[in-house]
Amino acid sequence: MEYSGEIERVLIDEKQIAQRIGEVAKQIDADCAGKMPIVICILKGSLVFCADLIRAMKTPVTLEFMKVSSYGASTTSSGKLSVSLDILSNIEGKDILIVEDIIDSGHTMYALKEMLKTRRPASLRIVTLLDKPARRVSPVTADYTCFEIEDEFVIGYGLDYAERYRDLPYVGILSRSVYEN
Ligand code: IMP
Ligand code: MG
Numbered sequence: 001m002e003y004s005g006e007i008e009r010v011l012i013d014e015k016q017i018a019q020r021i022g023e024v025a026k027q028i029d030a031d032c033a034g035k036m037p038i039v040i041c042i043l044k045g046s047l048v049f050c051a052d053l054i055r056a057m058k059t060p061v062t063l064e065f066m067k068v069s070s071y072g073a074s075t076t077s078s079g080k081l082s083v084s085l086d087i088l089s090n091i092e093g094k095d096i097l098i099v100e101d102i103i104d105s106g107h108t109m110y111a112l113k114e115m116l117k118t119r120r121p122a123s124l125r126i127v128t129l130l131d132k133p134a135r136r137v138s139p140v141t142a143d144y145t146c147f148e149i150e151d152e153f154v155i156g157y158g159l160d161y162a163e164r165y166r167d168l169p170y171v172g173i174l175s176r177s178v179y180e181n
Contacts, residue, residue, distance in 0.1 A: 003165060006178050011154055012147055012171040017129075018052070020146045025056035027144060028097070028127065032059040037095040037125075040087065042112075043067040044166065045101030048158035049129040049146075053099060061097070064089060070108045081111035096121045101158050102130040103142060110138035130154065130171070147171075153179075 039061045041050040054061055067085035096116065103109050109126060116124055127144040134151045155161050156168030161179065165172075 003168070006165075006175055007155075007168075008173045008175045010170050010172050011149065011152075012157075014169045017146070017157060017170070021049075021052050021056050024127065024144050024146055025053060025058075028053075029058045031125075032057075032095065032097075035095050036060050036062065037097045037123075038062050038064055038089070038091060040064045040066050040096060040098050042098065042100050043085065045158045045160065046099045046129070048166070049101055050099040053127065066112075068108060068112050070105075070111075081108060081115070083115075091116065091119050091121045093120070093122050095123045096125065098124070098126045100126060100128040100142070102132065102154070103128050103140065104132050104135050106136045106138035106140040109142070110140040113140060129157070130159075 037059065039050065039054055041047060041063065043065050044067070054063065064087040065085060066083065066087055068081055068083050070081055098109070098112065098116075100109060113124060113126070125143040126140075128142040129146045131142060131145045131148050132151055133148055152173055153161070154171050155165035155174050156170050156172045158166050159171065160166045161174055165174070
């Protein structure tokens with residue numbers, strides 16, 4: 001993928017991502033010993049992270065997908081959860097691991113967690129690649145966070161701006177010129 005001029009700089013490179021995912025996978029393995037959690041990959045942003053995470057984990061998992069969003073092509077959250085793809089399987093009594101790309105205002109994860117709780121899983125945990133704690137509005141914290149970042153709009157490694165840049169192998173900062181034009 002060629003995006004020269006559109007990326008201001010690399011924030012987290014491939015090597016850092018792989019190393020940190022290895023560490024977090026170990027923590028999850030330790031906490032999930034003897035269990036087979038249902039991993040819920042939140043589309044589309046978490047696809048790349050989830051693919052690497054489940055392969056770094058030793059714990060056997062089953063995999064489901066949900067598509068929830070509170071974002072359009074904008075860089076700020078509307079605060080509303082819309083579920084455009086739901087899981088069909090019954091999660092009552094099951095251990096759930098939600099895999100998210102980034103927690104920003106927290107609206108999406110807070111609302112999703114509340115919604116899934118009503119389905120009475122045995123446990124419900126969140127693992128996020130990125131967290132922007134300075135931006136938090138809704139009271140939600142991830143159980144596992146790979147990287148805390150500053151209040152900057154990032155793209156790559158699954159994360160998009162207007163559906164682009166998901167294919168970058170690293171997390172980067174978009175040039176201001178891209179969204180100011
Ligand atoms: P929240 O509801 O404000 O926490 O928003 C979470 C969602 O917003 C994430 O799943 C992302 O899809 C999107 N998002 C938030 N910050 C960024 C960013 O810096 N780059 C790309 N997407 C982002
Ligand atoms: Mg998104």
